[in-house]
Amino acid sequence: MASVDQLGLVEQHESALVGLGYARHFNGMTDRLLYVRAVDGTRTHILHVVDAASWPTRNQRILRDYLREHPEDAARYAQLKQEIATxxxxxxxxxxxxTEFIQEVMDRARAERRLPSVPVWEK
Structure with missing residues (x-):
């Protein structure tokens, strides 16, 4: 995930991302730009570009920081992702x-930061 001052500026320079192998992906999210990089039809990278003003309360950033601070939950998350992939x-x-795991962890992470709980499922 990356943050920028104006999403429109990213769209104007989208050719640079295309040159790196990213393709714009539309999935109904209106608060960000989404780019996917794939090799032989398999996703290898997903890039969400968000407005910088939303960065402090973004669930994705909060989750990242929380998992860095709580290695036991990071290990649980890694195991879950492996099980899903397998x-x-x-x-x-x-x-x-x-979603269930992420909601559980996000509720704790947001509470630690004195932020209200919000649904993590975005669609």
Missing amino acids: AGIAPGDYARAK
Whole structure:
């Protein structure tokens, strides 16, 4: 995830991301730009570009920081992701399969930062 002052500026320079192998992906999220990089049809990178003003309360940033501070939860998350990948869950269902765990962790992480709980599922 990256933050920028204006999302429109990223769109104006999208050719640079294309040159790095990223393709714009539209999935209905209106608060960010989404780019996917794939090799032989398999996703290798996903880049979310968000407005800098939203960065302090972004769940993704809060989750990243929380997992860095709580290695036991990071290990649980890594194990869950491995189990999901091994089960062969389709890419569209991958995020949904992690939602319960992420909601649990995000509730704790946001509480630690005195932020209200919010739903993590974005669609």
